[in-house]
Amino acid sequence: MSEWLQLPFVQNALLGGLLAGILCGIMGTYVVANRIAYLAGGIAHAAYGGVGLALFFGLSPLLGVLGFTLAGALIMGWLYLRERHRADTAIGVLWAFGMAVGVLFTDLTPGYNVDLMSYLFGSILAISRGSLAAMAALIVAIGLFVICFYRDLAAVSYDDEFARARGIPVTALQLLLIVSVALSVVVLIRVVGLILVIALLTIAPYMAEKRCRSLASMMVMSSLLNCLFAVVGLGLSIRFNVTSGPAIICVASLAYFAFMGWLALRRRA
Amino acid sequence: MKREPTREVASLSGVTFAYNGHQVLEGVDLDLEERDFAAIIGPNGGGKTTLMKILLGLLRPQRGQVLLFGEPPQRTAHRVGYVPQDIHANKHFPISALDVVLMGLLRPGRLFRRYSRDDHRAAEEALDQMEMWPERHKRMEELSGGQRQRVFIARALVSNPQALFLDEPTASVDAMGQTDLYSHLKRLNERITILVVTHDLMVLSSYVKSVICVNRSLIHHHAPEVTPDMLRLGYRCPVELLGHGHLPHRVLPCHGGPCCE
Numbered sequence: 001m002s003e004w005l006q007l008p009f010v011q012n013a014l015l016g017g018l019l020a021g022i023l024c025g026i027m028g029t030y031v032v033a034n035r036i037a038y039l040a041g042g043i044a045h046a047a048y049g050g051v052g053l054a055l056f057f058g059l060s061p062l063l064g065v066l067g068f069t070l071a072g073a074l075i076m077g078w079l080y081l082r083e084r085h086r087a088d089t090a091i092g093v094l095w096a097f098g099m100a101v102g103v104l105f106t107d108l109t110p111g112y113n114v115d116l117m118s119y120l121f122g123s124i125l126a127i128s129r130g131s132l133a134a135m136a137a138l139i140v141a142i143g144l145f146v147i148c149f150y151r152d153l154a155a156v157s158y159d160d161e162f163a164r165a166r167g168i169p170v171t172a173l174q175l176l177l178i179v180s181v182a183l184s185v186v187v188l189i190r191v192v193g194l195i196l197v198i199a200l201l202t203i204a205p206y207m208a209e210k211r212c213r214s215l216a217s218m219m220v221m222s223s224l225l226n227c228l229f230a231v232v233g234l235g236l237s238i239r240f241n242v243t244s245g246p247a248i249i250c251v252a253s254l255a256y257f258a259f260m261g262w263l264a265l266r267r268r269a
Numbered sequence: 270m271k272r273e274p275t276r277e278v279a280s281l282s283g284v285t286f287a288y289n290g291h292q293v294l295e296g297v298d299l300d301l302e303e304r305d306f307a308a309i310i311g312p313n314g315g316g317k318t319t320l321m322k323i324l325l326g327l328l329r330p331q332r333g334q335v336l337l338f339g340e341p342p343q344r345t346a347h348r349v350g351y352v353p354q355d356i357h358a359n360k361h362f363p364i365s366a367l368d369v370v371l372m373g374l375l376r377p378g379r380l381f382r383r384y385s386r387d388d389h390r391a392a393e394e395a396l397d398q399m400e401m402w403p404e405r406h407k408r409m410e411e412l413s414g415g416q417r418q419r420v421f422i423a424r425a426l427v428s429n430p431q432a433l434f435l436d437e438p439t440a441s442v443d444a445m446g447q448t449d450l451y452s453h454l455k456r457l458n459e460r461i462t463i464l465v466v467t468h469d470l471m472v473l474s475s476y477v478k479s480v481i482c483v484n485r486s487l488i489h490h491h492a493p494e495v496t497p498d499m500l501r502l503g504y505r506c507p508v509e510l511l512g513h514g515h516l517p518h519r520v521l522p523c524h525g526g527p528c529c530e
Contacts, residue, residue: 013478033359033362033363034359066444102368149373151371151372151384152375154368154372155363155372155375158358158359158362158364158369158372159359159372161327161349161353161354162358162372162424163375164327164353165325165349165374166347166372166373166375166376166377167326167346167347167355167376167377168375168377169377183508204493208363209362209363210361211525212363213363213365213368213406213408214363214365214368215363215364215366216362217363218363224396261382
């Protein structure tokens, strides 16, 4: 194992996994605490539409994904905020539409065959320095946002009705949260793939939520768990020469099942 | 003891509100006076919560005037402690009772602000009033329905409000917790005005000073009783209502006055 760690691409992959884990630990805390995992899934899948469009129109993939994802996120976010209990169908439609658009435009692009799998599960072993820098920059930006508005975001996430009565700009903060999720998706989709983004956004935060007493501690615990999943998953994928994204997801999911089993046993005892 | 003149906490005149084209309130008037303990009753979908949200400035009526402490509610809503229906709060949210109460001190436009020592003292006082200080470090999930409501009331009290507006505070509280909650409210009513949306007609005679019956239109009855007019307005079938609460000895016959004509 140690000779693997000498290789630059393994080091980059590890760093990428840790950064992705931290970013998703922070954003996932809000996703889970606000019960918007489905919305986050919709955003992540709609992002694929941007990939296809960018290819077809010869734009830079980053710009295409950024534009399409932000537009999708704002539409879905607006629908969600307007009618929370009825938005799931519309989100489901946009979820499917985004994926379909992505595939169709990729088909229509002459001579280009993008690998769908690489957007679903990422290619963390081929991560570039630029992607690492983008992730680090986004962690700093979102970190500042969270520190500035920590109490307001907590109030909005916990009880938006009360926050509104206190004069907190609830809708603006909710949209900013959704935009932050979208930006995280854009940065992470190339690296770890949209399926892994959803896994990192939901599994660890869900486990952490059961034990924590504040959003801050939930972010720390989710980030640590995510980093653990990433490192163990990467190690296993290198050791057994399998795709790393699914390996990380399997590690996280198995930990989740074990945790739920443990909770059930404890409740019975 | 000098009795101070009664002042108006909130007033509505000619307020009409429609939600997605569906008329909820129609030309409604209301005067809520200081130190009142008013219960808003009425059928589901009759506009009880809407009425409270309009008074708080959370919803804007299509027509009519709303005043809270003599000014537009958007300017004065912070002087009211609000206890929304608890369905809005995510039950499994990782937060302690103390942090929920501190939330009541939030004000717009203050970044980076940490809660001060004064804030913590105010939170302690509010939790103490509701006898919840010993439970301050518990997760909200670990508290009973009644205890949770007491924390929500403490959160509303922490900003030292002049009125307390509660939306169905006893919806998920067992019978003992309900009695307990209302006796806390009765004690608070010695200092502040209380407006409560409730389904629970049991509370009417023992705690409440006036009854506001809402079903598109509104009757404010300045006594703790349900009049036949209210029954006609509020419930299509009074018998159904009689079957629920301990109503028979609380429904008083028509005795004249503005709402019993």
